Amino acid sequence: MRRRTILAAGSALAGTVAAGFVSQPSGDHRLLTAAREPGDAGETNTNTERLLPGTVHETRLHEIDAPRDGPTAMVFGGIHGDERNGIAVAREITEWHPDAGTLVVVPETDRVAVENDEREGVDGNLNRHFPADREPVSELARGIWDAVETRDPDVVLDLHRSLGIYDFHRQYVGQAVFHSPDAHGDALADALDDDSVPWYLPFHRFTARETDLSGPLLFQKAARELEASTYLFETTEFLLDQPTRNEMTRLAAARVLELHGLLETGGDA
Amino acid sequence: MSDDDWLVLPGTDRTPVSIGRVVTSPATIGTFVLLVVPFALGWLKSALFSPLALPSYVLYGIGTAIGDAIAPRFDFWLYWIPFLASCVGISVTIGFGYEWWRERADDDSSERL
Ligand SMILES: [Zn+2]
Numbered sequence: 001m002r003r004r005t006i007l008a009a010g011s012a013l014a015g016t017v018a019a020g021f022v023s024q025p026s027g028d029h030r031l032l033t034a035a036r037e038p039g040d041a042g043e044t045n046t047n048t049e050r051l052l053p054g055t056v057h058e059t060r061l062h063e064i065d066a067p068r069d070g071p072t073a074m075v076f077g078g079i080h081g082d083e084r085n086g087i088a089v090a091r092e093i094t095e096w097h098p099d100a101g102t103l104v105v106v107p108e109t110d111r112v113a114v115e116n117d118e119r120e121g122v123d124g125n126l127n128r129h130f131p132a133d134r135e136p137v138s139e140l141a142r143g144i145w146d147a148v149e150t151r152d153p154d155v156v157l158d159l160h161r162s163l164g165i166y167d168f169h170r171q172y173v174g175q176a177v178f179h180s181p182d183a184h185g186d187a188l189a190d191a192l193d194d195d196s197v198p199w200y201l202p203f204h205r206f207t208a209r210e211t212d213l214s215g216p217l218l219f220q221k222a223a224r225e226l227e228a229s230t231y232l233f234e235t236t237e238f239l240l241d242q243p244t245r246n247e248m249t250r251l252a253a254a255r256v257l258e259l260h261g262l263l264e265t266g267g268d269a
Numbered sequence: 270m271s272d273d274d275w276l277v278l279p280g281t282d283r284t285p286v287s288i289g290r291v292v293t294s295p296a297t298i299g300t301f302v303l304l305v306v307p308f309a310l311g312w313l314k315s316a317l318f319s320p321l322a323l324p325s326y327v328l329y330g331i332g333t334a335i336g337d338a339i340a341p342r343f344d345f346w347l348y349w350i351p352f353l354a355s356c357v358g359i360s361v362t363i364g365f366g367y368e369w370w371r372e373r374a375d376d377d378s379s380e381r382l
C-alpha cells in the first residue's frame with residue numbers, strides 16, 4: 001500500500017514536470033532568430049575598438065552597423081563584474097545582426113571587476129560614478145562616458161542581476177525593468193512575462209519602474225544628458241539558474257532592440 | 270503502550286490515532302513527497318519547475334519575503350530549514366486528518382454490522 005502510494009506519487013511527478021519553461025517555443029524564437037541572423041537587407045559591418053587603452057581598465061567596444069539607417073543603441077554588460085548574465089549575453093550580442101541602425105556593445109565595462117568576478121572594480125561601484133552636474137568621478141567612468149557621448153545613443157540598455165525580487169524581497173531589485181520616462185518599460189516587462197515567466201512562478205513576473213533621473217547611475221546620466229531612452233535590466237538569482245537568467249537577459253536585449261526599431265521580426269507572420 | 274503514543278482529538282476521548290500510524294500514513298508520505306520533490310527539482314534546474322511545485326514555491330517564497338523583511342542578513346538557501354519543517358508539519362497534519370477519518374469510517378461501519 002505505502003510502496004504503491006510512493007510509486008504513484010513519483011510517476012505523477014515525473015509525468016507532470018514540464019520540458020523546461022524558458023525553452024518552450026513562443027514569440028521569442030522568432031525574436032532571437034531575427035537577432036542572430038542577418039536580415040533581407042544585407043550583412044552587418046562590425047568594428048572593434050579599445051576603450052581606455054594602456055590602462056588597467058582597457059576593454060573592448062564593438063560597433064555593429066546594420067545595412068539600413070536607424071537609431072543607435074548601446075548595450076552594457078559587466079558594470080558589476082559578478083553579474084555574469086549581462087557579461088555572457090553582451091558577448092553574444094557582439095555577434096548579432098541588427099536590421100537597422102547601429103548597435104554598440106561593451107560586454108566587460110568594468111574589466112577589472114569582471115576578471116576578479118567581483119561586483120566592484122578598483123575604484124568601487126562603477127554604477128555610482130555618474131552624478132548629476134559633475135564629471136564622472138573615476139577614470140573608468142570618464143572613459144566610458146566619453147564613448148557614450150561620442151556615439152550619442154538613442155537607446156541605452158544596462159544588464160544586471162540581483163539576489164532577490166523587487167517589491168517582494170525588501171532589499172533586492174531583481175525581475176525589474178528600470179527605465180527613463182519615455183522608454184517602453186511596461187511593454188518590455190509584459191513581453192518578458194509572456195516569453196519567459198510561466199504562470200506557476202508568479203513572484204518572478206517582471207516589474208517596470210520609471211527611474212528618477214537625478215541619480216548617479218550610467219543609464220540615468222544617459223537619459224538626463226543625451227535624452228536617450230534608457231533601461232536598467234535586472235533578473236534574479238532567487239530560484240533561477242544561470243541558463244535561465246541568461247535567457248531572460250537575452251530576451252530583454254532582443255526585445256529592446258525590437259521596440260526601438262533595430263530588429264524586425266516580420267510582424268505576426 | 271504509554272499515553273503519549275496516542276493522539277486524541279481535543280474534546281473527545283475516542284478515535285485516537287497513533288503517532289506511528291500518522292507518520293507512516295500514505296497521506297503523510299504522499300503529501301511530503303508532493304511538497305518537496307517538485308520544488309527540489311526546480312531548485313536544482315529552473316527548467317524542471319512545474320505547476321506541481323507551485324504550493325511549495327508560494328510557501329518558500331513568502332517565507333523568504335517575511336524573513337528578508339525582518340532579518341535581511343540571511344542567504345536564501347538557509348530558508349530550506351524552516352521550509353522543510355513546514356512541509357513536515359503540513360504532511361503530518363494531513364496524515365493525521367486522513368488516519369482519523371479512516372478510523373472513524375471503520376468505527377461507523379463496524380457499528381452498523
Ligand atoms: Zn548590478
